[in-house]
Amino acid sequence: MALRTILSILLLLSAAAGARADFTEGKLPDGAYYCEVYLLGLFLDLGVITIKGNLYSGPVTFGAAPPPYNYQMNPNGEITWLGPLGGYTSGGNSISITQATLDDPNGPSFDIIMRQKDGAFTASTCTRR
Incomplete structure (x- = not known):
């Protein structure tokens, strides 16, 4: 009986230690995400994307924010933007993938x-502050 109790406690402790934020709700935490890219030794500001529920707006570098659009996030944290995303989706540019990280x-x-447009890839990171 004591062995069973000890094993149960160990299992509970290991499960709690492995707990982390996950993508089961299918959305990011609400807030303003500051986007930047590292290019030629400098961090360049690409604007702010605001998340509220299952809606996003931006990126905004100056001026008024565009209307909000829906986004979806699968259980692996891959985000699909269901509307335009500023310079990321204009002028021949397109989104290859967006990957969320919640356990940072x-x-x-x-x-x-x-x-x-020329086929090259650029990566940027957007962090909630």
Whole structure:
């Protein structure tokens, strides 16, 4: 009986230690995500994407925010934007993949991999502050 109790406690402790934020709700935590790219030794500001529920708006570098659009996130943290995403989806650019990270101690973030018109790829990171 004591062995069973000890094993049960060990299993509970190991499950609690492995607990982390996950993507089961299908959305990012609400907030303003600051996007930047590292290019030629500098971090360049790409604007702010605001998340509220299953809606996003932006990126905004200056001026008024565009109307919000829906987004979807699968259980693996891959985000599909269901509307335009500023310069990421204009001028021949397209989104290759967006991957969320929720277990970063510095806060939730996502990486956007953009395919440029010429076929080159650019990666940017958007972090909630």
